[in-house]
Every structure is written in C-alpha cells, then in structure tokens.
Amino acid sequence: MSDDGGLGLLLLGPAGATGLYWMLYRYYRNTDKSHAFERETKVEAKPVTGAEQDRKVDEVKGTQSKRIEDDNVHDYRDRVERIRGDSS
Template identity: 65%
Template sequence: MSDDSGLWLLALGPAGAAGLYWALYRHYRNTDKSHSFEHETEVKAQPVTGSEHKVGEVKGTRDQSISGDNVSAFRKRVRRAAGRADTR
C-alpha cells in the first residue's frame, strides 16, 4: 500500500468546505434569480401635485393623549385568532 492513498482524504476537507461555502452563498444570495429593479423596471416620472390647504395646527404639548386612542380598550385592539378555543 502506498503513502498516497490517504491524500485524497486530506484534500476532501478543503474541497468540501469550498463546496459548502459556494452552495450556501448561492442559496442565500440567489444572484441568478434576483430581480434587478434598476434595469428591469420602468418608472415614469410625473409632476408633483397637491395643494397648500391648511388642515390643522398643533402648538406645544397641551394634550396629554391622542384623540381616538385605544390604549385602555385592549379587547378592541387585539382579536382572537379564528378557530382558537377560549382558555379562560
């Protein structure tokens, strides 16, 4: 038996690491499947429209809460997922 018989096993480590790195890079980067927005998407610019109509004015912090807040009504904010049994 020659001394060269185990060299392929030593070469398998770096080759396997390089292969794993390449596979993970291709899997997470998806460079061949990604959308190139700048080259494939056409965006037509239009002039800015709007008006300078004043809607309201807030000066300082006189109000201690926001009108229409639902902080204390947590049953209205949080809805139970459909199909779940009530565990009270």
C-alpha cells in the same frame, strides 16, 4: 507510495467544505436569479399636486401632552373590525 491515498483523503475535506459552502451560498443567495429592480422596472414619476380637499385644518404648537386627544389605543375591540363571511 501508500501515503498518496492518505494525502488525497486529507485534501478531500477542505475541498468538500469549500464546495459545500459555495453550493449553499449560491442556493440561498440566488445571485444569478436576482431581480434588478433599478434596471428592469420603469417608474413614471409625476409632479406632486394638491387638490381643494388638501387644505390646512388645524395647527398645534408647543404641546406638552403625551397622548393624542380621542385616541383609541386601549379600545382594541373598537379598532379591529371582524370580517364576517357568508354562511350560505
């Protein structure tokens, strides 16, 4: 009956792997602590309305240009504004 110890040791491997997998799954997924946004958050929807400022300015049809006029893609120093803190 000394084989019973060996059989228990062999079964401990798959059982330990299953337990480790389940523990890591629960730790990283947090399925019991998930926030159910659809059920727990109420969002009041309002109809979309326009104002006087929302008017059509220009229309471009059938353009073949690959670039937008007056873009600043290559002028990265003009696009990025540095935040300067008070030195006092």
